[in-house]
Amino acid sequence: MNSLIATEVMVACNGLKQVGRFWWFSFYFETIFEGFMLATLSRVKQIAAAMLVVSAVLCGGLIRADGTSAITPAQKKLLVWHFDQxxxxxxxxxxxxxxxxxxxxxxxxxxxxxxxxxxxxxxxxxxxxxxxxxxxxxxxxxxxxxxxxxxxxxxxxxxxxxxxxxxxxxxxxxxxxxxxxxxxxxxxxxxxxxxxxxxxxxxxxxxxxxxxxxxxxxxxxxxxxxxxxxxxxxxxxxxxxxxxxxxxxxxxxxxxxxxxxxxxxxxxxxxxxxxxxxxxxxxxxxxxxxxxxxxxxxxxxxxxxxxxxxxxxxxxxxFYKPKHAAFMPLMPLQYRAQALGALAKAGANRASLAAGYGLLPPNQRSALSFLIGNMPLNDLKTLSGNYLAIDVALAYQAMAPRPWHSHVSNRIFLQYVLPYANLDEKRDGWRKQLGPMCQRLVAGCRSAGAAALMLNKKLFPLLHVSYDAQKRPIPNESPSQSILSHYDSCTGLSILLADACRSVGVPARIVGTPMWAVHRGDANGNNAGNHTWVEIWDGQWHVLGASEVSPLDKTWFLRNASLAYGARLKLIDGIYAHRIYTAVFKRKPITPGNWFPMVWDLNDHTVYADDVSADYDHRELVSVRVAGSGKAATSVVLVLHRQGRLVANLSVHGRVKLWLSAGGHYAAQVRLAGKTSRKTIVVPQKAPFAVELSVP
Known part of the structure; x- marks a missing residue:
């Protein structure tokens, strides 16, 4: 009798394996089957009945009209994992x-x-x-x-x-x-x-x-x-x-x-x-x-x-297993899903892009996957794997030991040093051209901020490039085009400065607005002027006007930028006209506020963006004190986020000054020796601008 029931159960298990994709449920039954011969007859009958019921359910045999199954709670325990989450x-x-x-x-x-x-x-x-x-x-x-x-x-x-x-x-x-x-x-x-x-x-x-x-x-x-x-x-x-x-x-x-x-x-x-x-x-x-x-x-x-x-x-x-491809063994797991999805859209260029993995050492291949997984569709179909591999290798060379590289996490590197382009400018090998020159200019600099200021001061005269909105051929010149024409718009100057910073391992990004929220404009009430500038990362984001001789965070347009967050949302050509955007190299849903508005081609939504208007609202230099950090034997790290965006990530010894928004809410983390304390901080609305935290 026992053998008969055991045979029936095995038939149920084997039958279940044939039900399309539901073979995997059979493990519940096979695991129990191993102990059948040691069980009592009544227990065997009970388990056999449960297995046959579940098998029937998955075959579509025991489904009520309302969509629920007829399995009893005791039988359904066979399908429950009981993990904590x-x-x-x-x-x-x-x-x-x-x-x-x-x-x-x-x-x-x-x-x-x-x-x-x-x-x-x-x-x-x-x-x-x-x-x-x-x-x-x-x-x-x-x-x-x-x-x-x-x-x-x-x-x-x-x-x-x-x-x-x-x-x-x-x-x-x-x-x-x-x-x-x-x-x-x-x-x-x-x-x-x-x-x-x-x-x-x-x-x-x-x-x-x-x-x-x-x-x-x-x-x-x-x-x-x-x-x-x-x-x-x-x-x-x-x-x-x-x-x-x-x-x-x-x-x-x-x-x-x-x-x-x-x-x-x-x-x-x-x-x-x-x-x-x-x-x-x-x-x-x-x-x-x-x-x-x-x-x-x-x-x-x-x-x-x-x-x-x-x-x-x-x-x-x-969740799925991708089809076998020759380059798969070379692809690291990190960013593999995004890269495979992008390669499927690359058409005839797929093989060329995939060949790039074989040109890079293993520790640099995840960076290639990041680029492939996030690059615009036109680049997927035109840029070669050889071009990308050379650019990735030069980006890693730029990260040779420098005093400021301790502030550059892998995520910051991937977003703001690695990318081969900022907006829709011509794709050229600017790292080869700018890298050696810029490395000489920043040789004595001890911080990313100092390096960015040095490049902003020395590079443009050295290349004989200056601002002239009338003489520049196009508004979105690449570095090689700027050097050839000698004239640039604010956008072209910003692209050149951002690429120069990236060529020496200083994270940089393009920031801009399609229309200032200032109280002047034309007869139709449209406010005048767009502008583009640069932010560089030195443990926090600093503002810099390209080809302007001024300290960090002291440029002329900050007053205009501060009006963006409080301005009425005005949707023009599918964009919020008065907001401040920063270009990011990551795929996002194509909705207003998620792409960078390029005023020379507002129909181009291929450059993704974050809305950072809030970061320019009532921007003040705030003193942040971390109590106990001055006495800590090891480094104390302060991390700030706002609206899910990284604002600061730097070591603290007692007190640090950060550019934050008065009245702004920030998610703060203080890390020490593997421990983390978390707190939401609110910056005061008026002076004195000071915030206090403590070590965990």
Missing amino acids: CSYNALGSVLTYFYGPGPVITNVNRDAFEKKTFFDPLNSTGYGGYYGWAPWTSKMVDSGRMVWNGHRVTNLIGANFSLATHLVPKVLIGRVKQTHQYVFFARVAFEKGERHRLIARLQRQLQKGPVLIWTPYAAVLDGNNRDMQWHQVKRMSPGHYLVPFSPQLTHAVAVFAIPHSNKVLVVDGSDLHGVYQTSASTVVCTAAAMSASVRLKLGGGTIISRCGDMYSDRFDVV
Whole structure:
């Protein structure tokens, strides 16, 4: 009798392996099967029944009309990981899909396993503070440090994508009369055709592999509404859907395609009810509702703030193994997902770009992946791998030991030293031309600020380049074009100065406004004047006018720039006209405020940007004292962020002066000997401008 039941169970397991992509669930049953011959007959029957039920569910045999399965809570325990974080549970289901079963998790080994498997890999990428957030599961996989079922996770890609709507969902608050409790709903509004586009996007991603989505907690895990789970979306009117919502509480689930079906399978490892079959539309609406938590301000404050470089609507992650390519063994794990996605768009130039990996030493290949993953489409199709490899090698040479390089993190290097261009200027090999000359000019400089000032003072006379908006041939000249013509606009001068700084390892970026917010203008009321300048990094960002002989942060246009943050938002040709933007070399959603407005070609949205208007609002030199840092035996590091952007990162010995906005809120971290203290600081509105922190 025992052997008969065991045979039935093995048949169920083997049959399950044949159900399209659901072979991976068989590990639950095979693990139990190993102990069958030692179990009692009643226990064997119970386990066999559970396995056959789950097998039937995954084959589509036991699904209720409302989309929920008929598995009992006891049987569904077979599908539950019981990790501490829902994102770990969802990622566990994904890893099981690709690599088979993980270990048996108990209260004894849970914490140690989670730390080694999830937290440590994420922490190695610099995202440790957000270890429980679903979008960061892609960072865990990309770290190359995960091990699952004895397999090192090195051939899996986690790519973030967006199921968010263009319109931010509105939060509606109601009250239940019987209990007097408040309930929240997110009203998701789709623009014409948008819901179908997002459904198609989800289905395309599911063709690659499982998808992990981030959701409001109440939408999918409300203990009082079990019957509503994954049947929870209500259509209010055409294009408007209502989704249960929970401020500050989020959840994560894994979604799988069902072969030969327009339904999808949701696996919720945090829930005893575990497995649901639902429509792709329900998944899209639920995922879209999540953007109400991150993008919407409720009660005067952001519910969940933006952190790191994760864009506010790329919450969802698709996991897949890329097709084999000859250059894959040479590609480091870091930035591999972005690079592979970009190479797929490079067309005939793909092979040339990929050949660049073979021209670089292993420690420089991740930089090439960063460039390929973020470069504009036209560059993807035209620049060769040889061109990029030479430029990457010269960028690393520029980082030869100099006094200021201790302030340059890898992230700052990738964004503001490595890129081969600033805006849409001609791509030329400026590092070869400027590098030797600029290195001689800054030979005696002891700081990045001093080096930038020296270049600004000496370089332009040396090259015989000066400002003349009438004589310059084009507004966006590259360094070689500026040297040839001898005349430049403020944009061309800024490009030349920024590239000169980068050629000696001084991080630099282009900043500008398409239209000053000053009270003068033409007969139509349009305010006059655009301008472009440079910021350089020396532990914090400093302002510098190209070809101007003035100290850092003392240039003539700061008064004009200070008016941008308080100016009325004026949308002209798809841009906010009076804002201050800085060009960044990273892909972002194409929405107003996310691209650099180049006034000579406002239709060109290929240069991404951050809006830094707030950093110029009431800009004051603030004294920041870190109590106890003067007595510390080791270095005390102060890190400041504002609105998710890095403002300062430098060593402190007692007191330091920083350019901050009066009345501004900053997220401060003080690091000492592996310990970190965190605090939100508010700069005083008026003098004395002083802030005090303490060591951890």
